[in-house]
Amino acid sequence: MRSLLPGSLPTPSAGWDVRSRSPPSAEAEAGTGLLPVLVSVSGVEQDEVLGQPSVTQAGPPAELAPQLVGLSEPRPAPTPPRNTSVPGSVGLRRTVCRTVRHLAPVCHLKTAAGNLECEVNSVWFLMTDILTLVFRTLSSQTGQNKDPSAGPPSPAPRSSTLLVGEHRLSRSVLLLAAVTAASELGVRVAFFAQTQIQSLPECLQRCSATQNPEGLKRITFSYPRTLEELLQQVAGLHESPCPPSLIIIDRLDGFLRGAVAGSHVGFHSGDESRAAHLAALLCDTAAFLTEVLEKRGSSSAPCRAIASFLSDADSGQESRDASATDPVLAVLDRYFQARCTLDQDRSYEAAAAAAQEAWHVYLSGTKIPDDCEDGPALAQEWKLFIFPEGLMEFKLV
Amino acid sequence: MKSGSARSKKLCGKMRTFLPAVAEQLFGDIQKNYEETTQIPDDLLIALKFVFGTCALQALDLVDQRSVTCLSSPSGRKAFQVTGGSGRLYTCFLSCHYCPCPAFTYTVLRRNQGLLCKHILAVYLCQAMAVTQQESVSDQQMSAVLSGTEGP
Secondary structure, three states: OOOOOHHHOOOHHHOOOHHHOOOOOOOOOOOOOOOOOOEOEEOOOHHHHHOOOOOOOOOOOOOOHHHHHHHOOOOOOOOOOOOOOOOOOEOOOOOOOOOOOOOOOOOOEOOOOOOOOEOOOOOOOOOHHHHHHHHHHOEOOOOOOOOOOOOOOOOOOOOEEEEEEEHHHHHHHHHHHHHHHHHHOOOOEEEEOOOOOOOOOHHHHOOHHHHOHHHHOOEEEEOOOOHHHHHHHHHHHHHOOOOOOEEEEOOHHHHHHOOOOOOOOOOOOOHHHHHHHHHHHHHHHHHHHHHHHHHOOOOOOOOEEEEEEOOHHHOOOOOOOOOOOOHHHHHHHHHOOEEEEEEEEOOOHHHHOOOOEEEEEEEEEOOOOOOOOOOOOOEEEEEEEEOOOOOEEEEEO | OHHHHHHHHHHHHHHHOOOOHHHHHHHHHHHHHHHHHOOOOHHHHHHHHHHHOOHHHHHHHHHHOOOEEEEEOOOOOEEEEEEOOOOOEEEEOOOOOOOOOHHHHHHHHHOOOOOOOHHHHHHHHHHHHOOOEEEEOOHHHHHHHHHOOOOO
16 A cells, blocks of 8 residues: 555655656556546536537436346335435436436446447546556557557556546446446446436446346445445445455545535544545555455455545636645545546647547556566556547547 | 464555555564563654654553554454543554544544554554453444444
């Protein structure tokens, strides 16, 4: 686990952004496990940006209902409660995904086995090795080898990753990570979100992974309403007889900034303390569950954590100094070993590629004790193109 | 003492990845000396003060008062609880640095001026000296402690 010491911790103000780093070397080691990533997202809702009306359905589209039922564990009641405080008791309830509806509904994805033709939305659920796998499989059909094992090897696995970037992509990415981990890697996933997931991204709906209910049943969705509920549910994961190998928290910022000062019993009020408590609990839980899985001889070890975060700098708060470091983000950086930064390219590159949008995807992280002494710190850069028809392509820079 | 040493190393091993090498070496030296002499020599106390500043003496006071307890539950989950000077309980984790005390929030998180607070330092010292209290709790109690929602 990465040191928390100020001297060894690259703070955001000290150039943590991987954009300042050189491109990754070909000697970067390949990872084999799951690497969680914290996804941080710009605060402007997609609908607001694109002027699309929010789409809400009372129930799942008929074509999805069987799949959704298969996704749930346990099988959901007809009118399930919106939220639950019991870990692992909520499945996918409704099917409308307003945050990604207009976004690239289709992307081509092939698994390492080469037998999954799936159209996937943006993929940055950074578990860095899963991320790298997905990026590779979504690489350009024309310019690069389709073999997912081609290209630079994955970086060494890290237990927790933080993703900072465009919010409208984060949930779909996290869902893709969850589905991939559950279906393709066969690991249990605990997915926490403050707002209900009402549908899978369209690309996932066509994915053969989602047509495998047994695999998808490994995902447990929970909807804590408050930071306190989230802390209780994460803290309670050690009680589960079947612990998850992947813990995903969508939009940490929503939980942290919705907490009322003083309502957190026994802890110092303030964003930094709350963020540190949640991040430390997440990392400590992942470390404990890793031990449990390893003792059981499970191939699902280690346990990873991914969280998405929306920083103030990306939320469009004009009153905030653009150069100021988000104090909460600085605290989170202490506990997450890797970061993936999403940065929209507003140049003409998208147009030049006949794409609707172009994004920079930066993977970065400090060296961990298990890293090779001479190996480089994690640093990868990808380019993401989103095409009008929904096709998405990743290119390793 | 050997079993205590082994336990100490295991429980502190993950936390120690957050320490600079000099601090990790210091705790190792304290552990070794205490195992042999049941004392911390003056040179190590001076080094402790030099590395950790004013919270070193405060942490040693907590150690003298046997203020650090390792909670464990049937699931195997563990956490440290430190009784502060005011009698308040502070929960610290095994694998990373966190303390709910104001000093940790202000000095470590906000100002980035310290490595840790006196409570976390007391945990390290108690583990090195094998003087951590042990207490068993239920899994539900452990969850409440970890989430910070346990009762007063």
